[in-house]
Amino acid sequence: AKKYFYVLRPLLACLWIMERQCPPPMLFDELRAAYLDKSIESDVDYLLNIKIKSPEIKTIPAIDTITDYILRSMKEIQEYLQSLPKREKKTWDKLNKRLH
Numbered sequence: 001a002k003k004y005f006y007v008l009r010p011l012l013a014c015l016w017i018m019e020r021q022c023p024p025p026m027l028f029d030e031l032r033a034a035y036l037d038k039s040i041e042s043d044v045d046y047l048l049n050i051k052i053k054s055p056e057i058k059t060i061p062a063i064d065t066i067t068d069y070i071l072r073s074m075k076e077i078q079e080y081l082q083s084l085p086k087r088e089k090k091t092w093d094k095l096n097k098r099l100h
Contacts, residue, residue: 001050001060007070008044012036014077040065 005028012031016024024031036044043065050058 001047001054001058002056004047004063004066005051008036008066011070011073011077015073018077018080037069040069 009028009031012028012035013024015035016022016031019035032041032044043063047063047066050060
């Protein structure tokens with residue numbers, strides 16, 4: 001169950017950065033309030049409850065609604081990244097020439 005949060009938190013942080021162009025908050029609740037799809041809130045509440053009440057190694061069946069949300073959001077992030085202008089790869093050549 002906890003592994004869902006290993007994916008959800010950075011995913012929501014990416015959405016925050018994409019929209020606001022600034023560092024995301026550390027608290028999951030802030031990210032959740034800003035970007036989590038309302039249709040999966042009850043499923044995330046269920047996960048939070050499991051995380052609080054169960055041992056670290058609690059295994060649960062996949063939750064399709066959350067998995068689908070993750071996949072959709074990851075696609076959105078990939079598309080955003082591909083739309084960004086390509087940056088020229090920087091090398092150390094200029095610096096190396098000055099040193100020699």
